[in-house]
Amino acid sequence: MGVINVTPNSFYDGGFYFDPARAIERGLVLAAEGADIIDVGGESTKPGSEPVPADEERKRVLPVISALREKTGALISIDTTKAEVAEAAIAAGASIVNDISAGRFDSRMLPLVSGSGSGLILMHMKGTPKTMQINPYYEDVLAEVKAFLQERMEAAEAFGIARERLIVDPGIGFGKRLEDNLALLNNLDALTEFGRPVMAGISRKSFIGKILNLDPPDRLEGTIAAAVMAILRGASLLRVHDIKAVKRAVAVAEAILEQKREFLPLKGSQKPYVH
Secondary structure, eight states, rough: OOOEEEEEEOTTTTTTTTTTHHHHHHHHHHHHHOOSSSEEESSSSSSOOOOHHHHHHHHHHHHHHHHHHHHSSSEEEOOOOOOHHHHHHHTTTEEEEEEEETTOOOTHHHHHHHTTEEEEEEESSSSSSOOOOOOOOOSSSSHHHHHHHHHHHHHHHHTTOOGEEEEEEEOOOSSOOOHHHHHHOOOTTGGGSSOBBEEEOOOOOOHHHHTOOGGGGOHHHHHHHHHHHHHHHHHHHHHHHHHHHHOOOOOHHHHHHHOOOEEOOOOOOSSSEEO
């Protein structure tokens, strides 16, 4: 999944793709680099960010979605928590709703998705984007995130959304400490027990910055490492800004994984080593 932030305050690009023409051009580049899904959002959800009125959000994303629908074969997802924005985006060509609130912020979202036939990404977040990084705390982050996602899947199904239309996302960076993010990424396989695709949104996020002491423009290598580990731990969908680099790294990792592991004895020793 390639990311396009049609916002003036993106944590990654600082608003470079706020101009619709630039956003459309970026979407075409992502598609050419091999993005299966292009995720278009008109509201920044970085820590401390304020919500955007629905009218403004629609004005930002609809021209981009309409143009990309005409010019690419990639699926398009709308990154929003507002049902009216999702509805307009679906009419413009989006086929997936990526809701960071998992349908909690707008009571109309789940009924809308149910009737539209679109896919739905349910993400865990503690609080709101404005408050989520104010002293988040968990007794057992994996258990709490898993229980939350189970409850939201059941809520979606209660509105008639078939489980086959759902994707789950642990919400890396959304109301999480560094250790929480690392624990979730290292245990993504626990979420595969739902029988649905697991998405990992790891691209250039602050947990990488904390490990490497780097700002977003310099977090590509950390993003690639996190992406490969996420795949190893069970993720089947990666939300990233750098499609070409991450796709190449994952292709090499998957090629290695497909080969048989042979355990051979060391010369002069009975201890095995992996060859």
